[in-house]
Amino acid sequence: MKIETLAVHAGYEPDPTTKAVAVPIYQTTSYAFDSTQHGADLFDLKVEGNIYSRIMNPTTAVLEQRVTEMEGGLAALGLSSGQAATTYSLLTIAEAGDNFISTSTLYGGTYNLFAHTFPQIGIDARFADPEDIDGMAALIDDRTKAIYCESLGNPAGNIIDLQALSDMAHAHGVPVIVDNTVPSPYLNNPFKWGCDIIVHSLTKYMGGHGTIIGGVLVDSGKFDWVANKDRFRRLNEPDVSYHGVVFTEALAEAAYIGRARVVPLRNMGSAISAMTSFLALQGIETLPLRMDRVCENTLAVATHLQQHAQVDWVRYAALPDSPYKALADKYMDGRASGILSFGIKGGLEAATKFIDALGLVTRLVNIGDAKSLACHPASTTHRQLSPEEQAASGVSEDLVRLSIGIEHIDDILEDIDQALAAAK
Ligand SMILES: *Cc1c(COP(=O)(O)O)cnc(C)c1O
Numbered sequence: 001m002k003i004e005t006l007a008v009h010a011g012y013e014p015d016p017t018t019k020a021v022a023v024p025i026y027q028t029t030s031y032a033f034d035s036t037q038h039g040a041d042l043f044d045l046k047v048e049g050n051i052y053s054r055i056m057n058p059t060t061a062v063l064e065q066r067v068t069e070m071e072g073g074l075a076a077l078g079l080s081s082g083q084a085a086t087t088y089s090l091l092t093i094a095e096a097g098d099n100f101i102s103t104s105t106l107y108g109g110t111y112n113l114f115a116h117t118f119p120q121i122g123i124d125a126r127f128a129d130p131e132d133i134d135g136m137a138a139l140i141d142d143r144t145k146a147i148y149c150e151s152l153g154n155p156a157g158n159i160i161d162l163q164a165l166s167d168m169a170h171a172h173g174v175p176v177i178v179d180n181t182v183p184s185p186y187l188n189n190p191f192k193w194g195c196d197i198i199v200h201s202l203t204k205y206m207g208g209h210g211t212i213i214g215g216v217l218v219d220s221g222k223f224d225w226v227a228n229k230d231r232f233r234r235l236n237e238p239d240v241s242y243h244g245v246v247f248t249e250a251l252a253e254a255a256y257i258g259r260a261r262v263v264p265l266r267n268m269g270s271a272i273s274a275m276t277s278f279l280a281l282q283g284i285e286t287l288p289l290r291m292d293r294v295c296e297n298t299l300a301v302a303t304h305l306q307q308h309a310q311v312d313w314v315r316y317a318a319l320p321d322s323p324y325k326a327l328a329d330k331y332m333d334g335r336a337s338g339i340l341s342f343g344i345k346g347g348l349e350a351a352t353k354f355i356d357a358l359g360l361v362t363r364l365v366n367i368g369d370a371k372s373l374a375c376h377p378a379s380t381t382h383r384q385l386s387p388e389e390q391a392a393s394g395v396s397e398d399l400v401r402l403s404i405g406i407e408h409i410d411d412i413l414e415d416i417d418q419a420l421a422a423a424k
C-alpha cells in the first residue's frame with residue numbers, strides 16, 4: 001500500500017474483543033503470564049509477548065509497526081523523545097573507548113549530546129563537513145561504530161547525499177544512522193538509499209500538533225552485523241546484561257532493534273507512554289495531507305522573502321537557485337518540508353524586532369506544528385554554542401528560522417510583511 005494508506009491503517013485492525021476502531025490506549029503497567037514457563041520463555045526471547053510497559057506496550061506496538069511500514073523497515077522502537085532515540089541509536093552499539101562520526105549540521109540538542117555528553121561517558125563524536133564524504137571516510141578507525149547525519153539539517157536546511165554516504169560507510173563496514181525528523185517518511189525514505197537506522201522525533205511533523213514529546217528508532221534489518229563481528233561485539237557475543245544472549249543468534253536480522261529494546265531501554269528507561277503513542281498515531285494519520293500543505297506554503301513564503309528588500313538571503317532547498325535543489329530533486333521529489341531560514345538586513349537587532357512584531361506566527365522553539373512558528377536560534381536553541389560551533393551548524397546572528405504551518409498562505413504572508421515593516 002501507499003504511504004497515505006499506511007499512515008491511516010498500518011499496524012492495526014479493529015480489536016477482535018472490543019471491536020474498537022480507534023487504537024485503544026492500553027493504560028497498564030504489566031501483563032499476566034499464562035504460567036511460570038510462559039514468563040520464562042518471554043524473558044528468554046523464545047516467544048513474543050508483553051512483559052512490562054517500560055519495555056513494550058500494545059498501543060506503542062501499533063505506533064512502532066506503523067512507522068516501520070511507512071519507512072519500509074524491519075522493526076521499530078518507540079521512545080520518550082527524539083533525544084532518547086538518538087542516544088539509544090548509538091548506545092545500542094557503542095561504549096566507552098568507541099567513537100562515531102557525525103555531520104556538523106545538527107539539531108542543537110543533538111550537537112550538545114554529541115559534543116559534551118557522549119565524550120563524558122567515553123564515546124567520542126568526530127564531527128565532519130557534511131559535503132566532504134572522503135573527509136568522513138578518513139576519520140573511520142576500528143572503533144568507529146556509526147556515521148550519523150540529519151537527512152535535512154535543522155536549522156541549516158542542507159540535504160545529505162544519503163546514497164553516497166551509505167556506499168562509503170558500507171565499504172568500511174560501518175552503518176549509517178540518519179535523523180529523518182524534518183522530511184518525515186512522507187518526503188524521504190533513507191532506507192531506499194542504503195541507510196541502516198532511522199531516528200525520528202515524533203514531537204515534530206509526525207505528532208504534528210505541538211502536543212507531545214516522543215521519539216522512535218527504526219531498523220532496516222539490512223546491515224550485516226555478523227560480517228562485521230569484531231566491530232559489533234555487543235551484538236555477536238554473549239551479553240551479560242541480558243543473561244548471556246547472543247543477539248545476532250537469537251534475533252537474526254532484528255539483532256540491533258532487539259538489543260535497543262532489552263538493553264538501553266530496559267536498563268535506562270526512556271519509555272514512551274501509551275497516551276503519547278496514541279497521540280502520535282493521531283498525528284501520523286494526517287501527516288501526508290499536512291506535509292503537502294506545509295511544502296506548498298513554505299515554498300510560497302521562501303519565494304516571497306527572496307523578493308523582499310529587507311531580506312539578505314533565504315535558505316530553502318526547494319528554491320530553484322538553492323545549492324541543495326538537485327539533492328531535493330533526487331531524495332525528496334523536489335520538496336523540502338516546512339523549515340526555512342533567512343537573513344534579515346540589520347542583523348541581531350532587526351531579527352529581534354521582527355520576531356517581537358509577529359502576531360499570527362508564534363514565538364517559540366519547536367518545529368513541525370500545524371501552526372506557523374518563528375525562532376531566533378542564536379539566542380535560543382544554539383545559545384550554548386560558541387560562535388565557531390554556531391557557524392559550523394549553520395547558525396548566524398541575523399538568522400531567523402520559520403517553521404511554516406498549514407494556515408492560509410495569505411494570512412501567513414500578511415503577518416510576515418507587517419513584522420518586516422516593524423523591523424525596519
Ligand atoms: C526536535 C528534534 C530532535 C529532538 O527531539 P525531541 O523529541 O525534542 O527530543 C532531534 N532531531 C531533530 C532534527 C529535531 O528537530
